[in-house]
Amino acid sequence: MSRPPLSPSQTLGRLALIGLGLAALAGTFAYAGGWIGPDRLTPQRIIDTFEANAGSYPGYRKNHAKGLCVSGQFLSNGAAAGLSRAEVFAAGEVPVIGRLAIGGSNPYAPDASVPVRSLALQLRTASGQEWRTGMNTPPVLPVSTIEGFFEQVLASKPDPATGKPDPARLQAFFAAHPESAAFRQWAKDNKPSNSFANATYNSINAFRLVDGDGKGRYVRWAMEPETPYQPLAGEADDKDFLAHDLFQRLQRGPLRWHLVLTLAEAGDPSDDPSSPWPASRQRIDAGTLVLDQAQPEDQGACRDLNFDPLILPDGIEPSADPILAARSAAYAVSFNRRTREGVPSAPIGAHP
């Protein structure tokens, strides 16, 4: 469906807000030791900066702070079983716990103020194989290094006078990062939808599927909705419209997405999340995600889950994209901090 193009000021505003909920990195640093780079850009420093930007909200996730828990099943159709030996791809049903959220570190942010949304999933097979994945609505990141990501977080800090990021600072950030071109194009062309249910969620990072013979293939994945896209309009008057809408839709029946795997070809970058692959790449529909329950996150099963993107089953491996390791380290710091702080206090979306 074609969508009306945004004006330059709308685009800049959207980019500003997206910045709060996004991440990116790459580079050649070892991250697992708890720090990266010569100037010690630690995962703690990244989490401190999220909190410095948005304020301290005890018990909440330090990014994607506002969300709700969901659950259901993944109905694998077996189409990807030849590409990966992971049990989740064998034809059959796998229970799912998930979380739908908006980007950013403020759990009270009005839904319409944040164009990036996310879907995180834990898929656990009967034998205990586990796959956790966190996906965002943009298909690429604006930057390709952790330093770039950190600069983006700093550039997105709200100006106390306006409550919004300083446009000049953001302009300067994007000007200094030409690799953000694909991301900026996406932000310009895609107006947020009016529901969690009709958004596509992308892995952004690449992973490697490994088959029964040990043969590997790089992929990115996306959850593509069966629910048709509709642009955001009057819903924005309700600052929690995403949760209210989701509860209402689930009262009418389950919601469905298709897990679409996009296969890289030789030369496609598997370690650069700012770089899209050609649209002509082969796509495989591996099955249907069915979500039939939602709970406020102070009560739901997703509350105490860390959707660490490196929790992968045999048959799915990380790519060399160093953002994956950086995400894993930052999510651990956020998880440890928030679970020490206690339970999130505002049951957003508790009532339809």
Ligand code: HEM
């Ligand atoms: C490909 C890039 C990324 C994607 C697709 C992504 C996706 C997500 C998603 C879906 C969530 C919500 C998880 C939930 O609902 O529990 C999340 C949370 C979070 N993200 Fe990212 N993210 C990315 C990059 C990053 C980066 C680079 C950082 C920082 C280094 C970061 C920091 C966080 C933190 C701290 C949380 C909260 C984790 C928790 O407390 O459980 N993200 N991200």
